[in-house]
Amino acid sequence: MASEEGVVIACHTVDHWKEQLEKHKDPKKLVVVDFTATWCGPCRMIAPIFAELAKKMTHVAFLKVDVDELESVAQEYSVEAMPTFLFLKDGEIVHKVVGAKKDEIVSSVEKYAADA
Secondary structure, eight states, X not given: OOOOTTSXXXXXXXXXHHHXXXXXXXXXXXXXXXXXXXXXHHHHHHHHHHHHHHHHOTTSEEEEEETTTSHXXXXXXXXXXXXXXXEEETTEEEEEEESOOHHHHHHHHHHHXXXX
């Protein structure tokens, strides 16, 4: 199986989502989730930046959830706008960025990944 380091892992089923959360559940491991939608312009704009971050920060898990595909997951995390980026540690939300705010997303990844 190919290493998942340095890539954005798209979760297409609730089972896969739960499996990824469980796999990366660790107080030291940062998980960044991009809640996105195919019809969302800003989501498409920020996607390459998110992918670039995943390549650079290989010790961080980057997940992507399509809100239309996994509506229940989006609801569970009260995601109302796209894109929404959730920063999780040990399964708990430590930070949230709503919108395609490149600088805030990058600085948040660096900040919370450094806490590890």
